[in-house]
Amino acid sequence: MRVSELVQRSGVPLATVKYYLREGVLMPGVTTSATQADYGDEHLHRLALIKALAGAGLPIQKIRLITALVEHPGDDLHDTIGRAIAALPPYSDAPRSADHPRARRALEHLGQVYDPSYPAVEQLERALEAVESVGIPMTDERLDAYGRHVRGIAEIDFALIPTESAQAAVEYSVLGTAIYEPVIAAMRRLAHQDISAKHREENSKKDTA
Amino acid sequence: MRVSELVQRSGVPLATVKYYLREGVLMPGVTTSATQADYGDEHLHRLALIKALAGAGLPIQKIRLITALVEHPGDDLHDTIGRAIAALPPYSDAPRSADHPRARRALEHLGQVYDPSYPAVEQLERALEAVESVGIPMTDERLDAYGRHVRGIAEIDFALIPTESAQAAVEYSVLGTAIYEPVIAAMRRLAHQDISAKHREENSKKDTA
Known part of the structure; x- marks a missing residue:
């Protein structure tokens, strides 16, 4: 999925997803072009974990x-x-x-x-x-x-x-x-x-x- | 005891004791003169309760x-x-x-x-x-x-x-x-x-x- 779908399905705002990527708590997606990356269920799962811990x-x-x-x-x-x-x-x-x-x-x-x-x-x-x-x-x-x-x-x-x-x-x-x-x-x-x-x-x- | 002793024994600063008196959570002492009041064990006990709840x-x-x-x-x-x-x-x-x-x-x-x-x-x-x-x-x-x-x-x-x-x-x-x-x-x-x-x-x- 694209990052926009990851944002939508996880309920985590884009700026926060980017922050988690920068901080190394969310693993990077698979780069598909210079400006795009592909994300999977493991990213959704990780975001749920991070959200629960932050909460x-x-x-x-x-x-x-x-x-x-x-x-x-x-x-x-x-x-x-x-x-x-x-x-x-x-x-x-x-x-x-x-x-x-x-x-x-x-x-x-x-x-x-x-x-x-x-x-x-x-x-x-x-x-x-x-x-x-x-x-x-x-x-x-x-x-x-x-x-x-x-x-x-x-x-x-x-x-x-x-x-x-x-x-x-x-x-x-x-x-x-x-x-x-x-x-x-x-x-x-x-x-x-x-x-x-x-x-x-x-x-x-x-x-x- | 005087308010100074109440402060010392309870560990609650004078300004906070006065605040609790104003807010009506600490009962007033017995007035002994225009500027002094007498406090007892019930005040110490109440301050311990307030301190625990605030904590x-x-x-x-x-x-x-x-x-x-x-x-x-x-x-x-x-x-x-x-x-x-x-x-x-x-x-x-x-x-x-x-x-x-x-x-x-x-x-x-x-x-x-x-x-x-x-x-x-x-x-x-x-x-x-x-x-x-x-x-x-x-x-x-x-x-x-x-x-x-x-x-x-x-x-x-x-x-x-x-x-x-x-x-x-x-x-x-x-x-x-x-x-x-x-x-x-x-x-x-x-x-x-x-x-x-x-x-x-x-x-x-x-x-x-």
């Missing part, structure tokens, strides 16, 4: 890091996916802590490895600091329940990784990590509402009984 | 809505907490949909009530649209697992609601909803890493066996 708040350098890993996933998929996910927000301006006492304690309690080179460790430490500062600290009781259920969610995520190619696995992992977070947050709010409504109903039954 | 991205009008509900929780705590949580981000500029086909289907599948007046329904619909658009749609298999585990998380959240006062229950619900979302997101990323690492380890054992 999740990633700056162009982080998008480039991820598209490079998608193109060259290498042999160690665990490592590649880990590096791709490390490019996702949140980003912190604060210097990385040498130690993460809250995150370390939580991970050890859950029987998970504490590896401070994972950026999510720093993210967990900041998040646990925040809950502590508002007076709702992570207790063992809560940690046990959260740990069990978050692991259940992560297990189905992992079970559904596509196996047809390393590219597909990296794309799935990055997108699935970022884009399912708001789904889980919304589902949790609705579960709160549902539990509270059912609880109220039961109480009013008791009152009238 | 979670709430504009002052939303903070005021929540502090008003904390001060006047009324008789129907379920309704009050629902309204307080509805004041949390994310905020959408888009007009609210009349229907939420994806969220409705998901909730019906999970046996939860579909009530479009809950803002989290719109939030879920948008989030489900996003996962669909990147080609990782919510399948029944994933929904069953997510539904079960998110409910498990919501149940412990609900079980830990403080019972000493309606105020405390409203504060806990609003803060706990907002501030535990990043904890869950970080824990999920670390669970992915852990599952992937253990999986790799098992595979390499098989290879050498």
Whole structure:
């Protein structure tokens, strides 16, 4: 297809498509004349990936890091996916802590490895600091329940990784990590509402009984 | 305590404390002279709440809505907490949909009530649209697992609601909803890493066996 069709089908404006080509996150088309190039489904697919990552708040350098890993996933998929996910927000301006006492304690309690080179460790430490500062600290009781259920969610995520190619696995992992977070947050709010409504109903039954 | 001590102990600058007083989100101190007022622990506590809400991205009008509900929780705590949580981000500029086909289907599948007046329904619909658009749609298999585990998380959240006062229950619900979302997101990323690492380890054992 010509670039005009790529623009139309992807919904990405021409200036933005050109920007992505210049930045090297969208691969060039096949040149068919001095002023024209031909684009295929792989370009549409890549634009959808870039659009989703940009929508999740990633700056162009982080998008480039991820598209490079998608193109060259290498042999160690665990490592590649880990590096791709490390490019996702949140980003912190604060210097990385040498130690993460809250995150370390939580991970050890859950029987998970504490590896401070994972950026999510720093993210967990900041998040646990925040809950502590508002007076709702992570207790063992809560940690046990959260740990069990978050692991259940992560297990189905992992079970559904596509196996047809390393590219597909990296794309799935990055997108699935970022884009399912708001789904889980919304589902949790609705579960709160549902539990509270059912609880109220039961109480009013008791009152009238 | 004097306002200077309030500033020092809360870590909130004087100009910001004055702004919160003017906006009615921080209750006035007890006037002790024409130019002085006396503040207590309830002011420190309120400033910690405001700070946490502002840190979670709430504009002052939303903070005021929540502090008003904390001060006047009324008789129907379920309704009050629902309204307080509805004041949390994310905020959408888009007009609210009349229907939420994806969220409705998901909730019906999970046996939860579909009530479009809950803002989290719109939030879920948008989030489900996003996962669909990147080609990782919510399948029944994933929904069953997510539904079960998110409910498990919501149940412990609900079980830990403080019972000493309606105020405390409203504060806990609003803060706990907002501030535990990043904890869950970080824990999920670390669970992915852990599952992937253990999986790799098992595979390499098989290879050498």
